Amino acid sequence: MKHLLTFLILITSIISVPAQQTQKPVLHGKNWMAITGKPLAATAGAITFQKGGNAVDAACAMLAATCTMWDVLSWGGETQALIYNPKTKKVIAINAMGIAPTGATVAFYKGKGYNFPPEYGPLAATTPGTPGGLMHMLANYGTLSLEQVLSPAIQLAAGYPIEAQAANSMERGKEMIKQWPYSKKVFLPHLGEKREAPEAGEIFVQKDLLETLTKLVTAEKEALKKGKSRKDAIMAAYERFYKGDIAKEFVRGSQEQGGLITMQDLAKWKPLEEEPVMVNYKGIDVYKLQQWTQGPVMLQALNILENFDLKNMGYNSAKYIHTLYQSMSLAFADRDFYYGDSYMPPAEPMKGLLSKEYAKQRAGMITYDKNNASIGPGDPYPFEGKTNPYIPLLKNRGFEMDTTRRNFAPTHDLRNGSSKVEYQERLWLGTTSVETADKEGWVVSITPSGGWLPACIAGNTGVGMSQRMQSFVLDSTLNPFNVVEPGKRPRVTLTPSMALKDGKPFLSFAVQGGDTQDQNLLQFFLNVVEFGMNVQQASEAANINTNQLWLSLGGTKTDDRKPKPGQILLQNSTPENVRNELKKMGYTLEFDERTSGPINGIYFDWKHGSFWGGSSNHGEDYGIGW
Template sequence: MPSSPIRRLLGRGLLVTVSLLPLPLPLPLPLPLPLQAGSYDRPGDNPHQSRSVVVARHGMVCTSHPLAADVGLDVLKSGGNAADAAIAVNAMLGVVEPMSCGIGGDLFVIYWDNKTQKLYGLNASGRSPGNLTREVFRQKSLAQIPESGPLSWSVPGCVDGWETFRQRFGSQPLAQLLAPSIKAADEGFPVPEVIAGYWKSGEKSLAPWPDSRRVFLPHGTAPREGDVARLPELAATYGLIAKHGPDAFYKGPIAAEIVRFSEAHGGYFSLSDFADHTSEWVEPVSTNYRGYDVWELPPNGQGIAALQMLNLLQGYDLKAWGPGHPEYLHRFLEAKKLAFADRARFYADPAFSPAPVKELLSPAYADRQRMRIDPARAALNVPAGDPKLVHGDTIYLSVVDKDRNCCSMIQSLYYGFGSQVVPGNVGFPLQNRGALFSLDENHPNRLEPKKRPFHTIIPAMVTRNGKPWLCFGVMGGDMQPQGHVQILVNLIDFGMNLQAAGDAPRVRHSGSATPTGEPMAADGGTVYVESGITDEAVRVLQSRGHQVQRGSAGSYGGYQGILIDSARGMLQGATESRKDGAALGY
């Protein structure tokens, strides 16, 4: 037993190390000393925060897998910039999280170039096959586009997006950026907990397709947590792109293999669909929320839905209510319904049906739309507004480098493993983004040849006084605009730190009208809430007519963010606990 002087030191809270000679067991073990209540609590009032904010001076990478974040950090340390690191991270994510992203999907970027002091937007989404028309579905007696299989395909834009982005802002060769991913795919990589769960959930849908089964279920089942997975065919495909550039994908053997498979399995791809593909530089759009300029990309994505929601919420004193308060949650949910009604009516490929973006984002339109929110009752029927009356399963990654170039990049296959189909020996699945077209001939988002479908994936950035302040995104289909708004309200209105803002419990509304032509659910849809939302808040929402359920953790997206603290020359990074991710800096 420690002597009485040592006990007195322990009683004063000092750490004491004592060496004892070996003694025969059993020893009488002292009772543990009582701890002062709360002595190991985190500072501040963030009860849901899972870990500390990561702080670094020079560069930061935040994404949903530690191996991918580590690759990006290596690029930054070797002299690469944020654009280089983002491409390398995305390539690695296509290996280690293949159900969520990959070169069979599309890509969007918002980039702050510190040299020109300007934001740039890149739309690297692909278009529908030139031979695929609505008549095909009428002949097949299909009322909607299938969510899997070759009829859901559109041309993948990711690889062209990498090269378009790299040529304008990158500094390192594509082959160098792909090298770590080629090695990981060939030699193998350990599968972490959350991704193992995603992989497991794809077993049934992958199994009917022999190439998908061979690539992702080589032993008949998905790899378990801690197993080492290998993707040698993907390594070979990456190798072709590294050696020959994007032409290998769009004009060479990769396109040829995809088209061969498409023709053999009822698809409509042609070689010209790939050869004609191009990405597009676009101007980001913004709204000012309480002194912060929030930036999104214009349609064919859904980013402006987040801006519309912020415009509506700006008319309320959310800070007075606080996080999780039913008054805040009710108004958030009603704002979401209004924004998504406009989303269903107006968002589409601007080359075919330009949306009235300026009018949708105007303060006057928000003021008029806000009058439609009943503070005491949930809306069950929410038609789109009329802005013409106003005049005037995805990955996300964030990178900031030493020069304060900032990259907000999101890339996806849409569903987990996209269309579920690996076409031949390419080693990756093709996206099912074509399932988001409408077959209604009067809908702006109707299927037409060589048209970009409505997109759910949206990167975001926030500037303050003309300088980047926050580079962030939230994964998860329709959850993405809802997640963007909840993160920003947590940061700006409720004063949470960067990590707590992502870990705080969220709500998600489903059942709004969709860009595929489905109307809003007759009962107003369902509100899913995480466990941190109190029972009392749930009761209040239910009393106002909301259909509320406690949902699973996988339903609420996945957030990564980097905050640029210009005053102190520091970067803050966060990645939420719902994913396997990491925020790494140096």
């Protein structure tokens, strides 16, 4: 009887989530869907759809709005996107990641005592990517004018009631903000008072940013008056940002505060269209951006997991959690050593890393009795017919795995001694996401980021600079493909996702949260595909997080970034029997009510000709469908 009761409890715990009532309703629509990190930004998407825009137009309007609202990003950050083009029936990848500026060398940063580039300030900044990425997507795949698409953001810059999340981030970061005169002017309108940042609900005005956005629209209008095409007029605004008066003020303001970015750096940068990487998981084609992001790590994990019967293990059973953890640890070990800018040498061994044969070899390393604390990078080179030139380097890696406790929160906006409430806020913060789809078949998934609070604003532009330089390494022993170099892109955590089934859109999804992004997206995908959850259930479901990886963000010392083998974050409701089994396997358990950043996703219901939208309950993310 005792064994039967235990079995029933276990079964109940396994099947309860797919059947549960969600905290937020599923979104339904037949014409369009717009989901992003802020309610007002979702409204910007809805407004743009109502103007007759397509999913690309709406995504660009939402991207502009989230940047203007400081939803853990600014206009000086970076954008990466996947777009499904219904005309070609192909997925397009947009690379709008900025580059390391002139003078950003290993010797420069080591000369300042860093083991990694800094987290904040002008020396953390790559060149801005988001403005160029937005205008490239709009010019090539949208239908509306830049003026129409930027209209909501311009209204927001003129003044909007700021929400508590952004306002409180400004207040917490005010001592750092005061180091930067242009940031202080924008973020601390009540200098000298007890609270120097805006209050929640206060009308937050950004005059300099309003002027910058207006200049972009003016450049477009002037080009149209000269008879330029819609596309060329949008690119005239692009030229003004990267080569004109906006660029000059951005560079002046950056260099005045100690930054390295030059006019040449801005002029030579451009967004790129590229082929996404893809693997097939049980008949579903899953797409990610190339290895300058961490996106392929999810594809590697799927290849490994395809060797196991996950459904029969049961959702979040001890065996399932263990298998997930081991698979992610194997994939992240490869990410940490082999991923980097695909446009600069050396060439990453992606064919081998994404091969099914390599995944099968890695899957064979998983045992069910304990966590493997010594997992390291594998050798994918034989799987593309080559010899690994980095075997000596791998053998000489002198860093030991540190098993002491590490904070699971993303380090964006991190403060020592902060309260539990602030910790929770940081756990939800990170990259934002933008998901759109329309009845014509266009689908967009974006994970923009960079320039999060406390941000250093470049001069009188109102544009906060990126902090993505910190994702480079200064030591080739850590990753020979991701060593900082002028003109190079850092290997980032930002990772939009898209899946096609039978040649048609199946899922479009993305999430906030640094190194946890592909952990959470992997589980979201499996929740839908293996456990039959709808997108809202899958976005709210309990996930696990692992820290058995090298951190991509936060801390300028090697010890700040080291992996924590066996450390696992579980949801508070994890059953006692599952906890006990995991402890026996050598895991160190941590618990929280929320174990994921906000996941946003769209499911394509071809049977009924409609969209299902999911928007996580873990932040301020919001969706509107019609």
